[in-house]
Amino acid sequence: MKILLALFLALQMALACHADEAAxxxxxxxxxxxxxxxxxxxxxxxxxxxxxxxxxxxxxxxxxxxxxxxxxxxxxxxxxxxxxxxxxxxxxxxRPPVKPTTWLLWFGPLVLLLGALWLLISTIRRNQQQKEPPLLNPQQRAKAQALLQETDSKK
Missing domain, CATH: 1.10.8.640 (Cytochrome C biogenesis protein)
Incomplete structure (x- = not known):
């Protein structure tokens, strides 16, 4: 028990030796x-x-x-x-001053945000335009009607 106590105290002293001085x-x-x-x-x-x-x-x-x-x-x-x-x-x-060498730092995030908004809006518009169903020519329409009638008769 005395050996453990001595070892513990020695370790405590070693920690104090490595401590930095206060400013x-x-x-x-x-x-x-x-x-x-x-x-x-x-x-x-x-x-x-x-x-x-x-x-x-x-x-x-x-x-x-x-x-x-x-x-x-x-x-x-x-x-x-x-x-x-x-x-x-x-x-x-x-807070660097606003001058030509720091324009990218000051205005770069705004340009990226505006570019992202433009990309988002143009993608949404393009997707909305593509949602219109394509027009069928008379031959395709007749074939589609035949398929629909055939599935209705099987029910």
């Missing part, structure tokens, strides 16, 4: 609040589906550190975003 508290809460606001509008370049504020990737931590330094240097939010866009392109912004 230090903010030196300036105003800077940290502004950092969070800016970082929420930026995309993590590693995770791509997370904001820079929510990502735990090493690059995201480096970018947050860079943004923190820019805030401390007195840069405005627009200047910070312009700096990051100049280094990483419009991809870093969650």
């Amino acid at each position: 230090p508290l903010a030196e300036d809460p105003v800077v940290e609040q502004r950092l969070i606001v800016i970082a929420e509008e930026l995309r993590c370049l590693v995770c791509q589906n997370e904001s820079l504020a929510g990502s735990r990737a090493d690059l995201a931590m480096d970018l947050r550190r860079e943004v923190r330094n820019l805030i401390k240097d007195g840069k405005t939010d627009a200047e910070i975003k312009d700096f990051l866009v100049s280094r990483y392109g419009d991809f870093i912004l969650y």
Whole structure:
């Protein structure tokens, strides 16, 4: 029993040795609040589906550190975003500006939706036009009448 207890305690100590240190508290809460606001509008370049504020990737931590330094240097939010866009392109912004290089991003879904609606409407119209019964020539009509009379007489 004592051996199991010793083994359990040794395992607990091993887990504590591998734990990461907690992130230090903010030196300036105003800077940290502004950092969070800016970082929420930026995309993590590693995770791509997370904001820079929510990502735990090493690059995201480096970018947050860079943004923190820019805030401390007195840069405005627009200047910070312009700096990051100049280094990483419009991809870093969650809401990229509407310009010729981003038209596909902004208007592509609308074009696809309109194309799908046009395809649906044209398919429905084509199917409705084809539902009209084909006309029979007199010879085919006579043959059909004979078949109908033959089935009626068998009943």
